[in-house]
Amino acid sequence: MLTAERMSMWRGRYQMKADGRPVAVWDPSWWRTGGDFEVDGRRFSVRANGWGTKYRMLDESGEEVARVERAGRKHWTVVAEGRTYEFRRGSIWGKQQDLVAGGLKVGSLRRTGAWSGDVEADLPGMSLPVQICVVGVQIAVWQSQQTAAAAG
Template sequence: MTDRGREITVWDSSMWKSGGEFELDGRRFQVRSNVWGNKYTMVDDAEAVVASADRVGRRRWTVEAAGQTYHFRRKSIWRDEEELVLGDTRVGSVRKTSFWRGDVVVELPGLATALQLFVFGVVISMWDAQASAGGS
């Protein structure tokens, strides 16, 4: 993953379940899901919960971190894009920019980098699960 052209981390997907892990500024984070893939948590090296996501895969879902709740919604059933909303106003998004290469742009202003990476991991895991379900 890059930020303004500079690599900041590598997302390491889990092979056996939804989620993955990454290292940022010398700290390792794990992103884990429940068995249904509709709840995710991010824990740090000390196994402390840093963030959680609920109702993932639904039209509207939430992320909680540091006492804040962030609201997301699926832009359209036909597009790979999840929007960060404040009320009904779009203030950011995670979206695929290329179907063939799998490029994803994360624009989540105001969210800490680790939290943006958590949201990215949740969205990527959700898209992977949806693609697997569609192919079965």
């Protein structure tokens, strides 16, 4: 189980914990949608395209590790580690995203607090860096949706 706990209301940084053990800090980008993190001494960057629907996770050498497509949509995918992971929004309110395989729910990520923005994820089969990428992208999508709703 991976959890993301907001560290401050002002900055948007999240402490990532795997089974209760701190493993990384998701540090959102100031200028572009996405963020950066480090796991076991390896640095990763996650950046969105101009519309915020596609994200790429790159390692420190600039190699693509994962790609998220159709982020924020009802159905979206993550391509990483030679596999394609499929997600679907669990409800119309968008507080939960389900990881599906063969039409069956096999995992999920969900917002655990409406005000805190904390997230809990059960994403079996994914490496820890890819799990952090998926949670970070979902945090960015939710924040973007909140900003748009507040402006509208």
